[in-house]
Every structure is written in C-alpha cells, then in structure tokens.
Amino acid sequence: MNSLDLVPVPREVLRRAGTFALKHSTRIAADGPAADTALLLQELLRPGTGIPLPVVPAAARAEGDIVLILTPDDAGEPEAYTLDITPERVEIRAPSTAGLGWGVQTLRQLLPAESFRSTPVAPPPLTLACVRVEDAPRFPWRGLMLDVARHFMPKDFVLRLIDLAALHRLNVFHLHLTDDQGWRLEVPSWPGLTSAGAWRRETPLGPVDAPTGHDGTPHGGFYTLAELREMAAYAARRHITLVPEFGFPGHTQAALGAYPELGQAGPVEVRTRWGHSPHVLAPNPEALRFISDVLDVVVDTFPSPYVHIGGDECRRDEWRTSGYAKARAAELGLASVDALQSWFLRYGIDRLSAAGRRAVGWDQVLEDGGVPESTVVMAWRDFAADTASEALAAGHDVIQCPTRTTYLDHAQSELTSEPPSFYGVATFDDVAAYDPDPGPDSAPDSGPNPASDSDGGAVERRGRILGTQGHLWTEYMRNPRDVEYMAFPRLAAIAEAAWSGRDRRLSSPLAGRMGGYLERLDAIGINYRPWDGPHPWQRSR
Incomplete structure (x- = not known):
C-alpha cells in the first residue's frame, strides 16, 4: 500500500526499504498508561487478523514486537506521535496516551484493508511497509x-x-x-x-x-x-x-x-x-x-x-x-x-x-x-x-x-x-x-x-x-x-x-x-x- 493513502495525511512520511511481518508470535509491549492503548490495539486488530497479540511489559520486548512508549517530557505537542516501522519491530512514541492512540490508528491504516473485516480472510503473516511517520494535529x-x-x-x-x-x-x-x-x-x-x-x-x-x-x-x-x-x-x-x-x-x-x-x-x-x-x-x-x-x-x-x-x-x-x-x-x-x-x-x-x-x-x-x-x-x-x-x-x-x-x-x-x-x-x-x-x-x-x-x-x-x-x-x-x-x-x-x-x-x-x-x-x-x-x-x- 502507498503510505500516502493515509487519511488524514500526516505531517511527514518517510518510506524505507523492507517490510514488517505481523504474525502469530507478534506481541505488544507497553507499560503503565501505555498498556491501556496496547489493549485497545489488541482489541482492534484481533478480529480481522486472527493474531492474538498478547500485551507484555516493555522490558520483555523482543524482535518482531509492536512497542508503545510514552515520552511525557516531549510536551510541545501533546497529541503528536512518531510511528517507526522497521523489519525488526514497530514502535510508536508519543508524549500522551492520546498521541499513542493516533499512532495506533495510523498503524491500522498501513495494514491491508482486509484486516478491517470482522473475521480473518487471509492467513498471517500480514505485511507492513517500513516507514517513519512523524505527525501532530493542526487543531485541538x-x-x-x-x-x-x-x-x-x-x-x-x-x-x-x-x-x-x-x-x-x-x-x-x-x-x-x-x-x-x-x-x-x-x-x-x-x-x-x-x-x-x-x-x-x-x-x-x-x-x-x-x-x-x-x-x-x-x-x-x-x-x-x-x-x-x-x-x-x-x-x-x-x-x-x-x-x-x-x-x-x-x-x-x-x-x-x-x-x-x-x-x-x-x-x-x-x-x-x-x-x-x-x-x-x-x-x-x-x-x-x-x-x-x-x-x-x-x-x-x-x-x-x-x-x-x-x-x-x-x-x-x-x-x-x-x-x-x-x-x-x-x-x-x-x-x-x-x-x-x-x-x-x-x-x-x-x-x-x-x-x-x-x-x-x-x-x-x-x-x-x-x-x-x-x-x-x-x-x-x-x-x-x-x-x-x-x-x-x-x-x-x-x-x-x-x-x-x-x-x-x-x-x-x-x-x-x-x-x-x-x-x-x-x-x-x-x-x-x-x-x-x-x-x-x-x-x-x-x-x-x-x-x-x-x-x-x-x-x-x-x-x-x-x-x-x-x-x-x-x-x-x-x-x-x-x-x-x-x-x-x-x-x-x-x-x-x-x-x-x-x-x-x-x-x-x-x-x-x-x-x-x-x-x-x-x-x-x-x-x-x-x-x-x-x-x-x-x-x-
């Protein structure tokens, strides 16, 4: 998928070589308040992908995981987020749980459209293009x-x-x-x-x-x-x-x-x-x-x-x-x-x-x-x-x-x-x-x-x-x-x-x-x- 099919269009999208594979072994790593957003991501992706996506502590993260990280010291734009997808992992960073949530929604759009269905129609793995998205809203x-x-x-x-x-x-x-x-x-x-x-x-x-x-x-x-x-x-x-x-x-x-x-x-x-x-x-x-x-x-x-x-x-x-x-x-x-x-x-x-x-x-x-x-x-x-x-x-x-x-x-x-x-x-x-x-x-x-x-x-x-x-x-x-x-x-x-x-x-x-x-x-x-x-x-x- 062309990363610019994202709606609304992010502030900056950098395409990279390679893909990330979302598969049965993929987990979501997050701590504290970020874990709530991790559970939401799990809930959103499970029906259409069939992947369990267990939520684990951030310290347990490994190659192939999705990682959510709160960065509260980056207070300039509270709803900003960075989404980094490499062949090894997916990482979303944001100063607030709202920013993490918007990163989650962008991640969903980068998956194949079939992942939005109510039950899996294609077996894993599902591939994500490797990109770096840096984004923040214009209006509150x-x-x-x-x-x-x-x-x-x-x-x-x-x-x-x-x-x-x-x-x-x-x-x-x-x-x-x-x-x-x-x-x-x-x-x-x-x-x-x-x-x-x-x-x-x-x-x-x-x-x-x-x-x-x-x-x-x-x-x-x-x-x-x-x-x-x-x-x-x-x-x-x-x-x-x-x-x-x-x-x-x-x-x-x-x-x-x-x-x-x-x-x-x-x-x-x-x-x-x-x-x-x-x-x-x-x-x-x-x-x-x-x-x-x-x-x-x-x-x-x-x-x-x-x-x-x-x-x-x-x-x-x-x-x-x-x-x-x-x-x-x-x-x-x-x-x-x-x-x-x-x-x-x-x-x-x-x-x-x-x-x-x-x-x-x-x-x-x-x-x-x-x-x-x-x-x-x-x-x-x-x-x-x-x-x-x-x-x-x-x-x-x-x-x-x-x-x-x-x-x-x-x-x-x-x-x-x-x-x-x-x-x-x-x-x-x-x-x-x-x-x-x-x-x-x-x-x-x-x-x-x-x-x-x-x-x-x-x-x-x-x-x-x-x-x-x-x-x-x-x-x-x-x-x-x-x-x-x-x-x-x-x-x-x-x-x-x-x-x-x-x-x-x-x-x-x-x-x-x-x-x-x-x-x-x-x-x-x-x-x-x-x-x-x-x-x-x-x-x-």
Whole structure:
C-alpha cells in the first residue's frame, strides 16, 4: 500500500526499504498508561487478523514486537506521535496516551484493508511497509456531530460511529440530544421527557419548507443514563471527548410537549414538522428549575469539560406578545424581551461554570447581550455574516462550522438521483478544499492575530480558532445506513481539514489517496456514496 493513502495525511512520511511481518508470535509491549492503548490495539486488530497479540511489559520486548512508549517530557505537542516501522519491530512514541492512540490508528491504516473485516480472510503473516511517520494535529478540536433528536439512532450505531471517528483521528464526538422533534436524554426527575417528549406522532415527508404530507408512523426512543455513560466511556477509551448538547431556550418543543408549564402556549405536541418551532421556554421559575435539573444530570453523566447549550434559532414571538414575559424582562432590568435569550443562556452557563464545565453555543449566542467570554462559539452562519470574526474579536474561542462545507446533510452532488437532503450541495471536492483558518497566522495556540471581516477588512482576534467539525443533521437520515451514505467519504475531508496542515494537503491531494481509503470502508461495511453517484438502492428513502 502507498503510505500516502493515509487519511488524514500526516505531517511527514518517510518510506524505507523492507517490510514488517505481523504474525502469530507478534506481541505488544507497553507499560503503565501505555498498556491501556496496547489493549485497545489488541482489541482492534484481533478480529480481522486472527493474531492474538498478547500485551507484555516493555522490558520483555523482543524482535518482531509492536512497542508503545510514552515520552511525557516531549510536551510541545501533546497529541503528536512518531510511528517507526522497521523489519525488526514497530514502535510508536508519543508524549500522551492520546498521541499513542493516533499512532495506533495510523498503524491500522498501513495494514491491508482486509484486516478491517470482522473475521480473518487471509492467513498471517500480514505485511507492513517500513516507514517513519512523524505527525501532530493542526487543531485541538476535531469533531463530528450526530443529531439523534430528529431521527433516533441505536446505541450500537453510535458506538460504531465513534470508532469510525477515531479511525479518522477525530477527538470530539458531539451528540445533539434534544430538539423540537424529540428528546433523547433520560432525566429521572422529569420522567415525561422520555415517556412523552421522546416520541412524535409522525414524521414529515417532502421538502423541509413545503412538506407533502406525513408518514403516519410514530417515531422515537431515548438513551438511559447507563447507556450514555457507556458511550462517553467508549469514546474516552479511544481518546475522544463526547460532548452532549441540551439546547435552550429555543428548540424545546419536545420538552414542552411533555411539560406545557415550561412554555406560554399551553399544550403542544412534539413537533411533527422540520424547522424550528415558535414555542420556546417561558421566563418562569419552572423553566429555570428545568434547566438546572437537566444540566445537573448532564454534568453527572458526561465527564466532558464542555457542554453544548444550543442557543440558536430562538424565536421571540411568544415573548413579544406575552404580558408576563414583558413584565419579567422589566423586572430583570433587560432592555427588551429579546434579551431574555441571553438571560436564559447566562443562567445555564453560570450553572455549568460552578460545576467546572465550559459552555459551547451556536453563534446566535452572540445576540442580544451575548454570553461570557469563556463560552466557545460554533460559527455556522456563513450565509448571514462573518460570525467567526465577530466572536474572535469579542474574545471567544471558535469552532468553525460553515454550513456550505461542514454540513453533511447537504446533497453530495447536483444529480437528481441523490436521495432527499437538506438545502444546498456540498460535494467531496467542496469539502476537501475547505480550510478552517485560511488567514496567514493560523496556529491554534498563537496570540492575537488578524482575521478578515465580511467586508475584507482586518479585525483583531482575542479568541482562538480551536478547530472544526462535520455535522450530520438527520431530518433526511432515517437510519444508520442513511447516515453512513451522507457521512462517507466526505468525513475524510473534514478530518483532513482538522488535522493536516495546508502545505501537506496541497502537496498530497486527498482525492489521490481515496483508493486505499475506500477499500477500508468496503472491508468495514460502510454504506458510502460511490464516486460516480448513488447505487440504485441508495437513491430512495
């Protein structure tokens, strides 16, 4: 295999003569925390290779072994790693267990694609080309978001997608758990959220803005707290942070369907149309108690240092026509009812800060009073304004999420045979050309540096661009196979934008490395989109 079939492309790859043979006598040598990564490598390689790969102490290493070594004194780039393959042994060195984990994922990609199957189809030995890989990520936030609120996805598929994120050296898995169309998070003190809010009566058919009808079939589901803890632990073992999202004060109609006292419109049902609901939280004590209780459960369930609080697409119509909301805004000293959004968000952010967690929000959190500077902003509205520059200038750290290139719910081509999707087209080439930070000074840990605003002028950055992520909004993804079709192969381009430096991407274009990549997807059994368009069975949903 050509070593440059690696995805994302590493910083430096040096080809050498010779091969390393992975055979029944091969062991994995590691000590201390590195032994945990060694056990993960053993778990990943055993099914498809049939090789037992026992883990032994580093002192017992011998010729023919795979050796994992922690080098904590090399602290400059914590997720960096070096992978050295010679005819005598394989050695992975890194300053952290995360770096070792990324070296493991690169090692997997250098094996024959058949090693990704669920059972051996070729007898050992398996050969690895001798190479030296020196690598480190460009950005510290490299993510994938899965929306399980619009269409619920089974736990086993979420775990599979976490595995695939790790293979792409992504380190954040953002789980969108609540929305107008469904609630997926168990909250013991609010049982109606899952007995009622987790289920909608039916699902719309046709375009998002002009539905042609409904399917007449109830849809729903939720995750128990035990399942969510399992997901978080599964991700952490693969050096991925599972970031939960509970959005408010808008996108809450599923909660209002279970507890109408949280809103102002009286009884409503879990939303059966796409788009965002006009029904939002009322600024009353019950709504604040609801936010507190849900955030307490989220903090107790997920060890993530980040919690996403939404904050997007909150319609103010109900507040503007409500005497109670107007009186409450005046009582709070707010300039208008519109500022209730910021008031709600600051309440939640303060709650998270007291628990030692950092809030993340969509870029509308900047509106009507804004949020504390510590809040990370996901800048997605590339069609509205240069929100990233606005957030950076205000001192916020930013995750770049432009809809044109990171929203993987958009169609993959203009072909009429593409299955139903949300607005817009984002081809593989579009995503592969995307740069999260095209400015001249884009090191993620650099100090203040200029960014361009929407008029082409320079603004001063006080915040940092932390990275980017891909988004799988599931209005038109009814099941795991639909999700896989929309995610792959475009997720390879997202991963490369997040991991690889610009010069390396230009010198080794991603399209030229897709041969080995697609062979791996075939071996895993991914329902990806072919280059020349969907298969007949992929066209209709």
